[in-house]
């Protein structure tokens with residue numbers, strides 16, 4: 001599809017808009033002939049690498065060290081934790097070497113079975129704890145549901161998972177709070193405010209004992225799970241025999257956490273911030289923060305392009321000059337708008353003569369003329385306020401979506417119509433499941449971290465101060 005043809009209106013058909021925007025902006029190409037596996041195009045990959053570089057620094061700053069574990073996991077490692085294996089067996093990609101009759105390895109679907117047998121080798125004493133590492137890798141799951149680029153893939157790319165082991169549950173709790181803080185920082189980088197919820201035990205990562213999960217409200221009216229902090233308690237250390245000799249000389253099992261997220265961050269950025277012209281990227285993760293489009297003819301080319309290069313060299317941002325002769329300025333405007341570049345500079349002879357520069361902002365479309373000597377300061381401010389405004393927009397989108405529902409009818413009219421219903425829930429698995437029967441596709445997807453005022457469970461009427469959120473989910 002050529003950029004000048006434009007893409008489907010976002011409000012008209014979000015799913016179609018999303019697929020077209022991901023392709024047209026040069027994020028991914030899904031024409032690779034294995035379902036659920038995509039090619040990362042350079043532009044998309046650079047956005048993700050900006051994010052990855054950011055979390056690499058952030059984790060390192062907090063003492064969490066990067067490692068790499070092999071892609072192949074022997075079946076015997078998987079079998080060490082049957083509840084985990086039950087959850088992932090049906091989605092496994094089996095690997096067979098040419099001299100084997102039967103496959104005995106799988107591609108990693110998550111990190112645990114590759115990591116924990118090694119943890120048990122390394123962790124011996126309280127002096128080996130806390131043990132805090134992460135890896136950023138691809139994971140492979142044979143998804144039977146409808147695949148969607150970045151949202152549901154069979155190769156889950158650029159996925160980080162932090163795994164930590166501790167001597168006490170208190171230490172593990174402290175680590176979990178730290179992970180929440182780290183994720184708050186990553187979310188701000190993406191200019192997104194997610195909904196943070198607690199999951200009941202029957203809904204969480206196979207074998208875990210508690211979890212905090214993040215959800216984005218997407219313009220389709222559905223919510224998308226986006227990252228989780230899983231408290232594994234001692235459930236995995238008992239299966240994988242991760243034991244240490246404590247200060248009191250007693251052998252104890254380690255307390256563990258696993259926390260992960262990846263390219264769905266970019267899916268949320270695209271979905272929440274984009275518009276009918278394409279992507280709108282938060283300046284902090286944009287590979288190109290400022291694009292200069294020189295406007296010239298044969299006679300003025302060297303002067304105008306020369307000036308554009310001069311500005312690029314001077315400005316302390318990620319700047320690109322688009323001096324391709326074969327495209328018109330109008331075509332270039334559309335092209336860079338599709339890619340979501342935060343600021344565009346239009347530079348012609350008139351601007352050079354008057355020493356003023358025309359600058360356009362991607363999110364609002366507002367243009368202004370700026371004296372050349374003030375350009376750097378002004379762009380710095382523009383990038384900063386765009387980053388903030390996008391975050392504020394994401395907060396507003398979420399606020400507008402969430403409404404309290406007091407009964408089934410209200411749940412149905414909210415969650416059934418692309419909103420999030422906030423409801424009192426008694427805590428029982430029966431009522432949790434009962435929400436699904438109210439309307440097809442909707443579910444209770446988590447409870448608020450804070451207790452709310454007293455109320456009655458929307459299904460059974462029992463008094464409770466727990467509130468949960470109901471919506472259509474991806």
Ligand SMILES: [Zn+2]
Nearest residue numbers: 426431457460
């Ligand atoms: Zn109930």
